[in-house]
Amino acid sequence: MPSSRCFSVEIIRFGHSWWINWDRSMYYERNDTAAKTRTTTLNEELGQIEYIFSDKTGTLTQNIMTFNKCSVGGKSYGDLLDSRGEPLEIKEDTKKLDFSWNPMYEPSFVFYDGSLLAAVRRGEPQVCLLFTVLALCHTVMPEIKDGKLEYQAQSPDEAALVGAARNFGFVFKSRTPTTITIEVQGQQEIYELLCILDFNNVRKRMSDILAKMKSRHHAGDPPSGGAPGGAMDVVSVTDPGQTSETYRMRNINNGAFGVPHDGTTVLEDSELSGFALVINGHSLVFALEEKMELLFLEVGCMCKAVICCRVTPLQKALVVDLVKKHKKAVTLAIGDGANDVSMIKTAHIGVGISGQEGMQAVLSSDFALAQFRYLERLLLVHGRWSYFRMCKFLEYFFYKNFAFTLCHFWFAFYCGFSAQVG
Ligand SMILES: [Mg+2]
Structure with a gap:
C-alpha cells in the first residue's frame, strides 16, 4: 500500500512540475526562457514559505537603471x-x-x-x-x-x-x-x-x-517634507561598534530608537512592524556571533524587512541558516549569481534567476525563473494549488484505504479471522 501511495504522490508532483514548466505567465519572451522545475519534491512547500531571502544586484535590479520617480520639495x-x-x-x-x-x-x-x-x-x-x-x-x-x-x-x-x-x-x-x-x-x-x-x-x-x-x-538625502509614500523607517547599523548597542534598544519614540538604561522593556511586534533593519557585512560578523545571534534574529523578525549589505556569500548562507535553525519555518532563497549559490543551497527551497550573471545560481537551484516578478505567481498560485491538490489527494487516499480496509475487517467477524475470501 505505501508503495502505491508513493507512486501516486510522485505522479501528482510530476504533474505539478509540468504545470509550472508550461505556465505561459512565467514565460519570458525576450530571452525565450520558461520557468523550470529542477526538482519535483518541493512543489507543495512553495505554498508554505514564511521567509524569503533575496539577492539584490541583478536579481531585483536586472542591472538596468531607469529614472522612474523623484521627490522635489516634498x-x-x-x-x-x-x-x-x-x-x-x-x-x-x-x-x-x-x-x-x-x-x-x-x-x-x-x-x-x-x-x-x-x-x-x-x-x-x-x-x-x-x-x-x-x-x-x-x-x-x-x-x-x-x-x-x-x-x-x-x-x-x-x-x-x-x-x-x-x-x-x-x-x-x-x-x-x-x-x-x-x-x-x-x-x-x-x-x-x-x-x-x-x-x-x-x-x-x-x-x-x-x-x-x-x-x-545624494540619493539617500531625506527630502525636506519627509519621505513620500517607498513606508518604513530605517534603522541603520553600519558600524561594528554599534551592533550590540543597537540591539539593546528597546523602545521607539516617534520613529526614533531610544536606549533605556535597564534594557528590560520588551518590544511588542506591532511597535516595530513598520521598520527595516539595515546591517552591513562588518557588523554582521558580530551579529552572527553565538551570544548575539538570537538577539539579531529577534530584532530582525520584528522588522518588516532586513537588508544585509556588502556581505560575503558565506554570511548570506549563515543568515538563512540562522532563521532556518531557530524559527523552524520554511525558507526560500532567490538569487542570480555565483555568490548566491551557498544561500540557495542552504534554504529549504532555492530559486535561481537565469539573468546576466551566468548559470551557477540556476544550476544549484530547485526552481529556475527568468524574472524575479514570476516568484509571486510561483508561490501564490502554483504553491497554493500544489498544496491544496496534495491535501485533497491525501484526504481521498485516507478515505479510500479506510473504506477498503473496513470491509475486510468487518468480514473477519463472519469468517472467524480465517483466510476465507468473501
Ligand atoms: Mg546578484
Missing part, C-alpha cells in the same frame, strides 16, 4: 494617480510622455507622469535646480556617435540620471578638465569646475564645486 513625481489620488497601474498601453519637442531627447526614455514635465515647462525653481544638478554633478563622458550625442558612464545609475536630465531639457553637452557645458531649454550654460569630490563610502555622495553654484545631490 512632492513626489512619477506615479500616475486617478481622480481619488490612488496610484494607477502602468500597463503596456499606458500613454507615454512625448519628449519630441526636445531635439536632444532619447526615444528609449519612458516617463508617464506629466506633472514633472509641466513643472519643468513652468520653470519651477526647485525642479529646474534638480535637473541642473543632475546634468552637472557626475563623471559621465559625452561622445558623438553617428552625429548623435551619447554618454559613457561608469555606473548605470549615473547614466540613468544624466539621461533623465537630458530628456527633460537639461542636456549635458561636453566637459573639459576645467569646465562643464550644459544646454538648458536650448540655452547654453558653461560652468567652471573648481573641484570634484569623488563618491566614497564614508560621505556616500559625490560633489562638484562650480564657479557659480555649489551642488550636492
